[in-house]
Amino acid sequence: MDALHPPSLVELVMQRVRADILAGALAPGERLIEEQLTARFGISRAPLREALRLLGQQGLVEHLPRRGVRVAELSAADVDELFGLRDVLERYAVEIALPGPVVLADLASALESMDAAARAGDLLAENDAHHRFHLAVVSLSGHRQLLLAYEPVILKLQLHMAANLRLEAAALSAPEEGVARHRRLFEAIASGDPVLALAGLVSHGARTYAG
Incomplete structure (x- = not known):
């Protein structure tokens, strides 16, 4: 059974990463390093990954097989x-x-x-x-x-x-x-x-x- 995470925590992380992307602090194509983000927000990997999954649904990040997650790039x-x-x-x-x-x-x-x-x-x-x-x-x-x-x-x-x-x-x-x-x-x-x-x-x- 999948673990449940506080919706407010996932939402907060999602909003913070989204704000960085749209403000240009995270550039298109830039890799999102889980270790850096978990340390920055003081959270475990599970809620971070859920936040990144939701950002992927919004088209702001891309999940690459065996290469992690990066800010989306549009040609x-x-x-x-x-x-x-x-x-x-x-x-x-x-x-x-x-x-x-x-x-x-x-x-x-x-x-x-x-x-x-x-x-x-x-x-x-x-x-x-x-x-x-x-x-x-x-x-x-x-x-x-x-x-x-x-x-x-x-x-x-x-x-x-x-x-x-x-x-x-x-x-x-x-x-x-x-x-x-x-x-x-x-x-x-x-x-x-x-x-x-x-x-x-x-x-x-x-x-x-x-x-």
């Missing part, structure tokens, strides 16, 4: 394919949701969090809010199977998006520009017009910036 082709999938799934979600009554509370909340994080210069929080924003777009469809298909795609893109947010922050004099693009997309969806919403998806900058 340019991987990223292009994932963005293509994301575009198709989001377009389908909008086509299902509009025209029709939709609840925009989650979308608005994610946008507000993205705005606050950008103003504070908190790239990790901005990435999390960006993730929630795109999940909220797909959730508007009310289509459970579509959301299940979409979640692993957006999770695998988080690492790429985090890196792009850092590049964007360094390149732009106004860190709120990324928020402005998503605000325009929000307004297009809020209009209830599927033509405007689909045009908003195309123009909000999926490939140029963090998406």
Whole structure:
């Protein structure tokens, strides 16, 4: 029978490693050494391995046979394919949701969090809010199977998006520009017009910036 571990401990370790990955403290391709991580967190191997297993499900780490665990790496082709999938799934979600009554509370909340994080210069929080924003777009469809298909795609893109947010922050004099693009997309969806919403998806900058 598998040993049980305190969910809070596994969750805490998972959050800490995830934060290091998305903040760039752990680089793509970098090996995660169990001995170092257990010493750092003061835990045994079992909860660490469970946390790494869950991070693997999120697409942030890769388990390599006989070579341990490393931070996930996405090739340019991987990223292009994932963005293509994301575009198709989001377009389908909008086509299902509009025209029709939709609840925009989650979308608005994610946008507000993205705005606050950008103003504070908190790239990790901005990435999390960006993730929630795109999940909220797909959730508007009310289509459970579509959301299940979409979640692993957006999770695998988080690492790429985090890196792009850092590049964007360094390149732009106004860190709120990324928020402005998503605000325009929000307004297009809020209009209830599927033509405007689909045009908003195309123009909000999926490939140029963090998406």
